[in-house]
Amino acid sequence: MPIVELERDEPSIARIVLNRPDRLNAINFDLVGELHDALDAVALDDTCKVVVLTGRGRGFCSGLDLKDWGGLPDVGGHSHRRAGSTGQSYMSSLTSHLRDTPQIVIAAVNGLAFGGGFALSLACDLRIAAESASFCAAFIRTGLTGTDIGISYFLPRLIGAARAFDLMVTGRTVDASEAAGMGIVSRMFADDELVDGSMELARTIASYTATGLRMTKEVMWANLDASSLDACLALENRNQDLAGRTEEVQAYMRAYRTRFGPGDRT
Numbered sequence: 001m002p003i004v005e006l007e008r009d010e011p012s013i014a015r016i017v018l019n020r021p022d023r024l025n026a027i028n029f030d031l032v033g034e035l036h037d038a039l040d041a042v043a044l045d046d047t048c049k050v051v052v053l054t055g056r057g058r059g060f061c062s063g064l065d066l067k068d069w070g071g072l073p074d075v076g077g078h079s080h081r082r083a084g085s086t087g088q089s090y091m092s093s094l095t096s097h098l099r100d101t102p103q104i105v106i107a108a109v110n111g112l113a114f115g116g117g118f119a120l121s122l123a124c125d126l127r128i129a130a131e132s133a134s135f136c137a138a139f140i141r142t143g144l145t146g147t148d149i150g151i152s153y154f155l156p157r158l159i160g161a162a163r164a165f166d167l168m169v170t171g172r173t174v175d176a177s178e179a180a181g182m183g184i185v186s187r188m189f190a191d192d193e194l195v196d197g198s199m200e201l202a203r204t205i206a207s208y209t210a211t212g213l214r215m216t217k218e219v220m221w222a223n224l225d226a227s228s229l230d231a232c233l234a235l236e237n238r239n240q241d242l243a244g245r246t247e248e249v250q251a252y253m254r255a256y257r258t259r260f261g262p263g264d265r266t
Contacts, residue, residue: 004034005056006041012049012206013199014042014103020065021057027116028070032091036080039101049210050202051101053124054108054195055117063115063138064091091116095123095150099221102214104205108198109133109176109185115148122154122184125217128201129185130194133176141171157224159183211246215239 007015016038018025025031042048055061072090073081080097081090098105098120107113107124115138121127137155140146146168155164159182167174179185189197205213219239226232243249 002034003031004038006038008048010203010206011047013052013202014045014048014050015052015054016042018053018055018061021055021059023065023068024059024062024112025055025057025117026062026065026068027091027120028065028068029072029087029090030070032070032094033073033078033080035094036078036097039097040079042103043101046210048103049206049208049213051103051105052108052198052202053098053105053120054198055110057111059111059117060107060109060113060133061117061120062112063117066142092149095119095154098123102217104213104217106198106202106205108194109135110191110194112136114138114173119149119151119154122158123150125220126201127185128187128189128194128198129176129179130189130191131176132191133179133185134173135176135179135184136171136173137167138171140169146171209243209246209248209252211243211248212252215243 001019003019005017005019007017009015016035018031018035020026020031042051072087075081075083075085078090080093085093104126105124107121107127109121109127109129111130111132112134113121114136118135118137121135137146137151139148139151146152151168152164155167158164163182166172174182174184176185176188180188187197187201219235222235223232226235
């Protein structure tokens, strides 16, 4: 049985499900490899616009599995186990892979997202949560540093340095309500409504052009580190000009004008 499942019930939306429910979807090297494979598969699918990442069972992902490491492939044994890489870099490359995936990636957090699971959710473009979800930057609890798998990059940019440092050095757990107040998640759902809620959100996003979505993702994350407003505007202007020349966007805009007319943009 695969420990990462790729589901495609709708052409424009993919669901990637972490499938180690007996271990609360904890990360081992086998899961790392299969999650890389799933992300590679959707990245090669031009019809897919949105990816929902979630976990099977009671948890999103409980972090690194300290009891079952799985098998680290030899260099070259997996396309993401490259020359000079280590087990640490092989695992941490998942966060950059999520950010580099051209589709919009939504983390639908059911239950706990601890340590590496928290980091995976942060690397997604959006996070939504069930009311029972909880989040913990648990790395400091192991005796190692509180910085791992990209969390020191993503978390301060999301909630600010002071709050991020608090979570990283205390290792405390925050529930879904506090996470929403901090800005870690943008929406909350009742536990039994998370699946439908995630799909409804995915469908809303997927109703827009693939060109618009991909370029929005590119510019949003690039401009988060922009050196100046001028640099930000230059990239925005470049992408608007490029997008406006594509056949997909031109057809969408013609239909939009026909539907709403020149005076209505609601």
